Each structure stands twice: as C-alpha cells, then as structure tokens.
Amino acid sequence: MVYFTEAQERFCRAVREFALEELAPGAMDRAKIESISPMVINKLAEKGFFKLAIPVKYGGEPKDSVSIGIVLEEISKVDTSPMILLVSEIAVPLLMEWAPEELKEEWLPALANGKVIPCFANTEPDCGSDAGAIRTSAVGDGNSYIINGEKTSVSVGMQADIIVLTAKTDPDAGARGVTLFFVPLDLPGVTRSHFSDMGVIPSGRASITLSEVRVPLKCRIGEEGDGFVKVMRGFDFTRVMAALGGIGMAEASLGEAIEYVKERKIFGNFMSKFEGISFKLAEIATLIEAAKLLCYETLRLKDEGLPHSKEAAMAKWFAPNCSVRAIHDILTIFGWRGYSETKPIEQRLRDAIGLQIGDGTAEIMKLIIAREMLGEKFGPTI
Amino acid sequence: MEFNFSNEEKLLQVAVNDFARKELANKEFDRLNHAPRDIIEKMGDLGFLCLKIPEKYGGDTGSWVEIGILAEEIAKQNISVAYLLMLSYEVCLLLATHGTEAAREEWLSGLCHGRKLGCIAVTEPHCGSDVAAINTKATRDGDAYIINGKKGPVSFGMEADMAVLFVKNESGIGGKGITSFLVPADLPGITKTSIKEMGLLPSAPASFVLKDVNVPVKYRIGEEGEGFHINRSLGFFSDFNQVISGLVSLGLAQTAMRLAISYAKQRTAFGRPIGQFEAISGKIAEDATLIEAGKWLCYRALWLKDQRLQNTKEAAMCGWWCPKLAFDVIANALLIHGHSGYSDDHPFQQMLRDVTGFEIIAGSEQILKLIIAERIIGKAAVPASLLEDIDY
Numbered sequence: 001m002v003y004f005t006e007a008q009e010r011f012c013r014a015v016r017e018f019a020l021e022e023l024a025p026g027a028m029d030r031a032k033i034e035s036i037s038p039m040v041i042n043k044l045a046e047k048g049f050f051k052l053a054i055p056v057k058y059g060g061e062p063k064d065s066v067s068i069g070i071v072l073e074e075i076s077k078v079d080t081s082p083m084i085l086l087v088s089e090i091a092v093p094l095l096m097e098w099a100p101e102e103l104k105e106e107w108l109p110a111l112a113n114g115k116v117i118p119c120f121a122n123t124e125p126d127c128g129s130d131a132g133a134i135r136t137s138a139v140g141d142g143n144s145y146i147i148n149g150e151k152t153s154v155s156v157g158m159q160a161d162i163i164v165l166t167a168k169t170d171p172d173a174g175a176r177g178v179t180l181f182f183v184p185l186d187l188p189g190v191t192r193s194h195f196s197d198m199g200v201i202p203s204g205r206a207s208i209t210l211s212e213v214r215v216p217l218k219c220r221i222g223e224e225g226d227g228f229v230k231v232m233r234g235f236d237f238t239r240v241m242a243a244l245g246g247i248g249m250a251e252a253s254l255g256e257a258i259e260y261v262k263e264r265k266i267f268g269n270f271m272s273k274f275e276g277i278s279f280k281l282a283e284i285a286t287l288i289e290a291a292k293l294l295c296y297e298t299l300r301l302k303d304e305g306l307p308h309s310k311e312a313a314m315a316k317w318f319a320p321n322c323s324v325r326a327i328h329d330i331l332t333i334f335g336w337r338g339y340s341e342t343k344p345i346e347q348r349l350r351d352a353i354g355l356q357i358g359d360g361t362a363e364i365m366k367l368i369i370a371r372e373m374l375g376e377k378f379g380p381t382i
Numbered sequence: 383m384e385f386n387f388s389n390e391e392k393l394l395q396v397a398v399n400d401f402a403r404k405e406l407a408n409k410e411f412d413r414l415n416h417a418p419r420d421i422i423e424k425m426g427d428l429g430f431l432c433l434k435i436p437e438k439y440g441g442d443t444g445s446w447v448e449i450g451i452l453a454e455e456i457a458k459q460n461i462s463v464a465y466l467l468m469l470s471y472e473v474c475l476l477l478a479t480h481g482t483e484a485a486r487e488e489w490l491s492g493l494c495h496g497r498k499l500g501c502i503a504v505t506e507p508h509c510g511s512d513v514a515a516i517n518t519k520a521t522r523d524g525d526a527y528i529i530n531g532k533k534g535p536v537s538f539g540m541e542a543d544m545a546v547l548f549v550k551n552e553s554g555i556g557g558k559g560i561t562s563f564l565v566p567a568d569l570p571g572i573t574k575t576s577i578k579e580m581g582l583l584p585s586a587p588a589s590f591v592l593k594d595v596n597v598p599v600k601y602r603i604g605e606e607g608e609g610f611h612i613n614r615s616l617g618f619f620s621d622f623n624q625v626i627s628g629l630v631s632l633g634l635a636q637t638a639m640r641l642a643i644s645y646a647k648q649r650t651a652f653g654r655p656i657g658q659f660e661a662i663s664g665k666i667a668e669d670a671t672l673i674e675a676g677k678w679l680c681y682r683a684l685w686l687k688d689q690r691l692q693n694t695k696e697a698a699m700c701g702w703w704c705p706k707l708a709f710d711v712i713a714n715a716l717l718i719h720g721h722s723g724y725s726d727d728h729p730f731q732q733m734l735r736d737v738t739g740f741e742i743i744a745g746s747e748q749i750l751k752l753i754i755a756e757r758i759i760g761k762a763a764v765p766a767s768l769l770e771d772i773d774y
Contacts, residue, residue, distance in 0.1 A: 128720055130651045153721040198724050198731030205725070266512040267768050276748030328709070332741050335510050336535050339580050339742055346580035349738075350731070353713070357721050363661040382652040 003296045004066070011067050015074040018047055023079035030081040031347045034194070035159050036202045040082050045114025049075075049086065053093040058108035060093070065237065065299040072241045073292075076248030080351050081202040083245045084155040084358070085117070091238045092118035095164050095180060095230060098222035103182060107162065119160035121151035121208060122231060128153065129364045131166070131228060132175030136210065138167035138220075145169075145220065147181060147213045155358065157206025158194050161185055165208075166231060169224040178228040180221035189213035199350030200358075236309050239316035239359045240298050246323035246355040247292050249348045253330045254284055256345070260334060277333060284326040291319035310372040317365035320355040327352050385678065387451070394448055398455040401428060406459035412732045414584045417466055417499060417541055425463075426496020430456075431470050435478050439490035446622075446684040453626045454677075457633025461736045462584040464630045465743070466499075469538060472623065473500030473546055475616045477564055480604040485564055489544060501542035501567070503533035503590060504618050511746045513613055514557040518549040518592060527563070527597045534589025535577045537743075541586055542567050548613055551606045560609030562617075563601050571595035581735025619745060621683065621693050624701030627744035628680045631708035631737050632673055638733055639669050642715035662718060669711040676704040695757035702750040705740040712737055 004012060022043050030037055044050065052068050054060025068090055076083050093111060096104060110116040127133040136149025151157075151165055163183050170177030183190070189212045195205040222230055258281065261271040271277050295315045301308035327349045331338035338345045356362065371379040387395065401424075411418055425431055433449050435441025449471060457464035474493050477486055492498035509515040518531025529549055536545065544566050551561045567574075572595055574588040604612050613619050643666060646657030656662050680700045686693035716723040716730035723730050744750070755763040 123721060127651065133652075196726035198726075198734070205721075264508075266509070266515070268515075274748055276751060324713070328738075331738065332747060335742055335746060336505060339739060340535065341578040341580070346735075346738075350580075350735075353716065353734070354724055356717055357724055361717065361720060363659065366661065 003293065003300065004070075008064075008066055008070065011063075012070045012074060015071055016077075019075050019078040023075065027079040027081065028344050028347070030079065030202060031344070031351070032201055033081070034201055035204050036082050036085050036156070040079065041085070041114055041117070044082055044086070050089045050114050051112045053090045054108050054112045058104055059112040060108070065240075065302045066296055069241060069244045069296060069299045072244040073248040073251075076245040077252040080200070080245070080249060080348065083351075084200060084203040084242075087238050087241045087245070087359075088117075088119050088156050088160075090241065091120050091234050092162075092164050094237065095120070095221060095234055096182070098180075098230065099182060100218045100220075103218050103221075107182075116161045117156065117159055119154055119156040119163050120234075121154040121157070121163055121165040123153040124150060125152050125207075129361055131231065132178065134166055134168060134178065135171075136165065136167040137171060138169050138179060138181055140169070141214070144214050144216050145181065147183065147210045147215065150207060150209045152207040153195070153358075154206045154208050155200070155203040157208055158192060158204035163208065164221065166227050173225065175228040176225050178231075179224045180227040180230060181215060182219045182221055183210070183213060183215055187213050187215070198353060199347065200354040232309075235359060236298075236312040237302065239312045239365075240295050240302075242355050242359050243291070243315045243319035244295050246320045246352050247288060247295065249352055250284070250288050250323040250326040253327050253345055253348055254281065254288065256343075257281060257284075257330045257333055271333075280329055280333065284329060287322040287326060291315070291322040295319055310369050313360075313365040313368040316360060317362035320352060321362065323352040324349065324356060387447070391445075391448060391451060395451050395455060397428075398430065398452055399458070401425075401430075402456050402459040406456065406463055411460050411462060411584060412729070412736070414462075416586050417538060417584050418463065419499070421463060422466065422470075422496040422499065424496070425456075425467065426494065431467065431474070431496050432494035433471075435474050435490065435494050439478070439486055439494065441474075441478070441490075441494055446687040447681060450626065450629050450681060450684045454629040454633040457630040458637045461630060461634045461733070461740075462582050464633060465582060465585055465739075466538065468623070468626045468630060469502060470494075470496075470500060471626075472502060472617055472620070473544070473564070475622070476546055476562070476603055476612060479616060480562075480608070480612055481564060482600045482602065484600040485603075489564065492543075498543045499538060499541055500544050500546065500564075501536050501538040502546045502618055503536045503539070504548045504613060505535060506532055507534065507589075511619075511749045513548065513560065513610060513619060516548060516550060516560065518547070520549045520551050520561060520563070520597070522552065523596075525599050527599070527602070529563070529565075529571075529592050529595040529597055531592050532589065533592065534575075535579070535587040536590060537582070537585040537587050539567075539586070539588030539590060540574055540576055545590070546603065546617070547592075548609050548617075553607075557610035558607050560613075561606045562603040562609040562612050563597055564603050565595070565597050565601050569595050569597065580738060581732065582739040585739075618743075621687065621697030624697040624744050624750065625680050625683045625687075625693075627740050628676060628700035628704030631705040631740045631744075632676050632680065634733055634737055635669075635673055635708035635711040638712040638715035638730060639666065639673065641729075642666060642669075642718045645719055656718070665714050665718070669714055672707045673711060676700070676707055680704060695754055698745075698750040698753040698757075701744040702747040705737060705744050706747070708737050709734065709741065 048061050051061040052063045124134050138145045138147045166178050168177045169179040191209045192206045261277050264271045298308050298311040298315050331345045337343050432441040433444030453464050506516050520527040520529045547563045550559050571593045573591045577587045646662050649656050683693045683696035712733045
C-alpha cells in the first residue's frame with residue numbers, strides 16, 4: 001500500500017501476525033462478555049501496545065500516529081473486545097502530557113505496562129456533543145479540589161482504575177470554564193453503574209457518579225479553563241482510531257463473505273457468479289478503501305504536524321457509516337447464517353453501530369466540517 | 383383511484399391498535415425465548431388469526447388488506463408476535479387450500495383460534511432461497527411416507543405443535559420434485575435443537591433432524607411434486623410473505639420514528655431542542671417519506687390480491703425494499719438518541735436486531751430483484767436456468 005512506509009508495512013505485518021496467533025482463538029466468545037479478558041490485556045501489554053503514546057522516560061515506546069492506527073485496524077479485524085480499551089490507552093496518556101511531573105511519574109509507567117487501566121469521560125446525562133454544557137463541578141479547597149457530578153457513557157468505565165474527566169471550574173464560563181482532572185477510581189465518593197448495551201459489550205460502558213470526591217491539586221491537568229481545547233485536540237486523534245476499528249471489522253467481514261460466496265452454490269452456480277452478490281461486494285470494497293485512505297491521510301497530516309480537525313471529522317462520520325453498511329449488507333448475503341450467533345457478523349454489526357455514536361455523532365462531525373469549509377459568517381450557527 | 387381504507391378496515395385498525403397497546407406494549411416479550419402462548423390465544427379469541435379461512439373450520443371472511451392491517455398494527459407494539467401472526471396465516475392458508483379433509487379437521491380450528499402453533503420448515507443448512515436444492519427425502523411406504531433429512535433454522539420450531547415440511551419425493555428433480563406435508567411436531571424420529579440468533583428471540587428457532595419419520599398420507603399437502611408451487615403461492619416464497627414482511631417491518635419502523643420525534647422535541651443541545659436542527663428534522667422527514675411510500679406499496683399489493691389481479695412484481699418490491707428501509711429508519715432513530723439509544727434502556731437496539739431478521743424472512747434481496755427484473759424487463763433478463771425457479 002502506497003500510504004505506508006516500509007517500517008509501517010513491517011509493523012503492520014507484525015501486528016497482524018500477533019492478532020491472528022494470539023487473539024483469534026476465542027475472539028467470538030469474548031465479544032459477548034461484559035469486560036475485557038485479563039488474558040487479552042496481558043498479551044497487549046506484553047506486546048507494548050499500551051506504550052505507544054507514552055514518552056520513553058516514563059517507560060513508553062512512542063510510535064507515529066499511522067502506526068497506532070494500524071494497531072486499531074489489525075486488531076479489530078480479529079478481536080473486537082479490546083478495541084475501545086486501545087483507544088483509551090492512547091487518549092489518556094496524550095491528555096496527561098499537560099499533567100504535573102509528579103502525576104506523570106506516579107502513573108504513566110503503570111499505564112505503559114498495563115497494570116493500570118485508564119478511561120476518559122466527558123459526556124453527562126444531559127449533554128454529550130455539547131461539551132461546553134457539562135455540569136460536573138470542581139471547586140478548589142486549599143490544596144485540593146472537590147469534584148461533584150455524573151459522567152455517563154464512559155467506555156471501559158467499569159474496568160478502569162483511573163479516569164481523566166472534564167469538570168467545570170467556572171460554572172458561568174461555558175466551554176472556557178472546563179478543566180481536566182485525573183481521578184483514581186478507588187477514591188471515596190466514586191460509584192459506578194453499568195449500561196447494558198447493544199454492542200461493544202466488553203467495553204463495559206459505565207455511568208460514574210462523583211460525590212464530594214477530593215483530589216489533590218496535582219490531579220489537575222493543565223490550567224483551569226483550558227480543558228475544552230485539549231479534549232477537542234484529543235478527539236481529532238481518537239476519532240480516527242475508532243473509525244479504523246470499524247474499518248477493520250468491515251474488512252474482516254468482507255474477507256469472510258468472499259470465501260463464502262465462492263463456496264456456496266445456489267441454483268447450481270456459485271453465489272459469486274450473481275451480480276447481485278459480486279457487485280455488492282465490489283461496492284463494499286470501494287467504500288472500505290475510500291474510508292481507510294481518508295483515515296490514514298488524516299493520521300499522516302497529524303504526524304506531519306498539519307491541521308487535520310476537518311479530516312478527522314470526515315473520517316469519523318464516513319468510516320463508521322461505511323462499516324455499518326458493509327457489515328449489514330454482508331449479513332444479508334450470509335442470510336440465516338449471518339443472523340445466527342455462530343458467525344461473528346451480527347456481533348460486528350452491533351459493534352459498528354456503537355462506533356457511529358462514540359466520540360461524537362455524525363451531526364457534530366458535519367458541523368465541524370461545514371464550519372471549517374464555510375467560515376463563521378456562512379457556516380452553521382449553534 | 384381511491385387511497386383509503388374502508389370503514390370496516392378502519393374499525394379493524396382501531397380495534398387491533400387498542401389490543402396491541404393494551405396487551406403487547408411495554409412488556410418484556412422481546413427478550414422471551416419462547417412464544418407468548420396466552421397472547422396468541424387472546425388473538426385467536428378476537429378472531430385475528432382466522433380471516434380468509436372457511437367458516438366450517440371456525441374461520442371468518444375478510445380481505446388480504448385486513449390481514450395486512452393486523453400485521454402492521456401488531457408489529458407497532460411487538461414484531462415477534464406479528465411474525466407469529468404472519469406464519470400462522472401461512473400455515474392455515476396452506477392447510478385450508480391444499481390440505482386433506484382429515485388434516486383440516488384435525489388442525490385448522492386449533493390453529494385459527496390460537497390454540498395450536500405451526501411452523502414452516504423449508505430452509506436446510508446448505509440452501510434457503512434455492513428451494514429446489516433441498517435434500518430432505520420422503521420415500522413412499524404403503525399408506526405413509528418415511529422422511530429423512532435436516533431442516534433449519536425453523537422459526538418457532540422449538541415450540542410449534544405442527545410443522546409444514548418441504549421435502550424431495552422419490553422421483554424428485556428440481557422444483558417439480560418437491561412435496562409438502564403438515565406433520566405433528568412430536569412424531570417419533572424428529573429431534574429439535576435450539577439455535578441462537580441475533581433477534582426475534584420469541585420465535586425460538588430450531589434445527590430439525592428427521593430420522594425415519596413415519597408420516598401418514600393424510601398429512602400430505604397437495605399432490606406429490608406440488609410443493610414448490612405451494613411454497614411459492616402461500617409459503618415462505620409467496621407474495622403474501624413478501625408483503626406482510628414489508629408491513630411488519632414498517633409497523634416497527636413507525637414506532638421507532640414516533641419515539642424519535644418525541645425525543646427530538648424534548649432533548650436539547652446548544653440551548654434548543656435537537657428537533658430544531660435540520661440534520662435531525664430532515665432525517666425524520668426523509669424517514670416519514672420512506673415509510674409512507676413503503677406502506678402504500680404494500681397495501682396496493684394486497685389490494686391487487688383482493689381483486690384477484692397479478693401482484694408478483696409489486697409483492698417482490700415490498701419484500702426487498704420495506705425491511706431494508708425499516709432498518710434504516712430504526713437505525714436513524716437509535717442514532718438520534720445518541721449513546722442512550724445504544725443501551726437497553728431504549729427499545730431501538732432490540733428493534734434493529736429484530737427487523738434485520740425480516741430482511742432475511744422476506745426472501746433474499748437478490749432473488750426478489752430477479753423476480754422484478756423478469757416482470758419489467760422480460761424473460762430475457764433472467765438466466766434460463768433460473769426462470770423455472772422464480773416464475774409461476
């Protein structure tokens with residue numbers, strides 16, 4: 001593939017081999033369990049996949065964004081259970097870039113070796129896309145902050161040991177009142193409850209309530225009021241990663257469909273001989289290729305230090321849409337088999353729909369694109 | 383031209399709608415892994431399962447359009463019960479039209495009063511749409527047939543009291559070699575295994591293994607070799623199956639859209655109801671257009687059937703398009719609800735799982751399109767080897 005360097009190609013082959021050897025057995029069963037298997041976490045940690053966004057001095061082995069995208073795509077082809085964990089393992093260390101040295105020294109090495117599981121939360125019951133409208137509050141009290149509020153739809157929230165979350169330090173300042181905090185989840189005042197979801201089940205999506213949770217000053221990441229901008233920057237990356245996770249699932253489904261239509265006969269001929277089937281697969285392959293290129297192009301821009309918010313938004317709405325459509329079509333090509341739990345297709349369809357929602361809906365993505373394209377005067381007003 | 387329901391049809395619509403709201407709404411039926419027999423009995427008592435069945439077996443008059451209304455209104459509250467209604471009609475009508483007098487006496491009254499449950503076993507592990515390729519065999523032995531083979535998945539198979547079986551007869555070649563039977567599901571030699579599927583859980587699908595099952599001749603439906611034609615006229619490959627699958631899917635989609643509309647009015651983002659954003663209102667407007675078009679497509683196909691006019695093309699159109707558009711409408715409603723729509727707190731994820739089943743139940747999109755192509759382009763549009771299979 002033209003868009004990978006030789007080193008990235010080699011890395012891609014290594015990840016693919018690892019996934020097929022280590023993660024393929026039992027992957028279908030793991031997709032239906034409400035937590036990520038410790039065995040999978042250990043294997044990913046051993047392979048160094050939690051070190052990819054952590055500086056060397058804290059025990060990390062940082063890689064370029066394209067390579068991180070490769071991890072998401074290749075692992076999701078084989079095992080969807082750690083997909084969102086991987087996103088979180090990248091997003092949280094990135095946000096911690098602005099944390100006090102003491103906090104980084106304390107936690108980053110443990111994140112790098114998989115001993116501590118991170119999660120991130122912005123969404124609240126009354127707002128998701130509208131990040132400036134959050135209500136969780138953090139009030140300074142001497143050398144600490146007291147945090148109160150409810151964060152919801154927190155992926156990996158049930159299993160995580162620590163969370164990075166947004167809270168208002170100035171309730172009247174809108175988006176400019178948002179600050180990032182690091183909170184160990186075993187602190188008094190933290191309670192969690194679990195969502196029963198359609199898909200991405202191992203992510204164990206949670207609602208996390210914080211009642212009078214006291215954290216030391218060092219747990220503030222960055223300055224008061226600069227959280228919103230940092231989160232938006234982080235989203236530019238995680239959105240593409242989620243998009244590539246969906247692409248991985250669609251590619252795996254396409255591969256399985258191609259095998260199936262070459263084996264299965266109908267009306268005395270191979271299914272593949274019918275244009276109703278083969279052209280549909282041709283369309284799916286086109287969509288996947290286009291979406292994938294969009295994703296990696298965005299990551300290349302990021303690696304070169306160029307603006308890529310618009311491209312990330314494009315990837316985030318387009319790629320999960322393509323994935324859902326591809327997997328849905330493939331399910332019907334498999335007919336009853338696709339509908340049954342003996343094939344991974346129905347699970348992937350349910351998982352891919354989750355990717356359409358997480359990290360920002362299609363509407364928000366289009367808003368970002370339209371604003372950048374049309375400018376403040378002519379773009380959409382919110 | 384008149385696009386409207388008659389007064390009688392409207393009354394039926396209201397009655398079914400009331401029943402469904404009262405008995406089916408907000409219940410945990412969708413997660414049941416068996417059919418709700420008490421509800422079926424109630425539907426039987428109300429006469430919802432006996433339209434177009436001869437009076438002497440406890441049936442009633444009625445029109446195809448009325449059966450469509452029943453299916454749509456029930457599906458608005460519960461799609462699995464609507465599926466059951468559709469299958470119940472297929473079994474009843476097969477039996478009433480082609481069954482022996484003895485079999486009708488034995489089963490028909492129980493079926494159309496909701497006391498007995500039927501199922502249809504056509505699909506085999508290696509073939510579904512290509513019915514002529516089935517392998518299950520019947521060998522004549524005096525006054526009985528000996529049947530051997532595998533069937534599945536069979537919806538409601540775990541629970542049904544009787545099964546319509548499509549099998550190859552001895553001289554069987556292609557579509558002309560298929561014979562159908564209606565057999566008690568507890569005959570010796572029938573082993574059932576449960577199958578887990580993505581949705582439509584109350585339909586408790588099963589795979590059947592039939593080993594030397596001895597079936598008396600009285601349970602044969604139609605003559606030897608008529609099975610393919612029977613399946614095409616009233617079974618899983620029929621215009622009835624295609625149109626009712628369409629209406630059932632649209633019934634569910636309407637409920638999803640209704641919920642999305644009220645959510646769009648309540649939920650605010652950036653200081654105003656999300657319904658005020660064109661991205662949301664436009665999507666709902668599109669969905670409403672699709673549902674409206676799909677519904678009339680279905681009812682026209684049923685109206686044609688009531689007039690005894692050809693509806694092959696129209697029914698196939700309903701079959702491929704309506705379940706697909708219903709899937710899209712429900713997916714939109716889920717996404718409009720954002721992350722909460724994805725969880726079990728809302729019904730959308732279950733709706734989506736269920737409606738996907740109807741994309742398969744209605745017949746494969748590819749075959750339905752071939753039927754349409756044959757009608758509008760002509761026989762030249764279909765490979766000669768397929769003509770016999772899709773034409774009738």
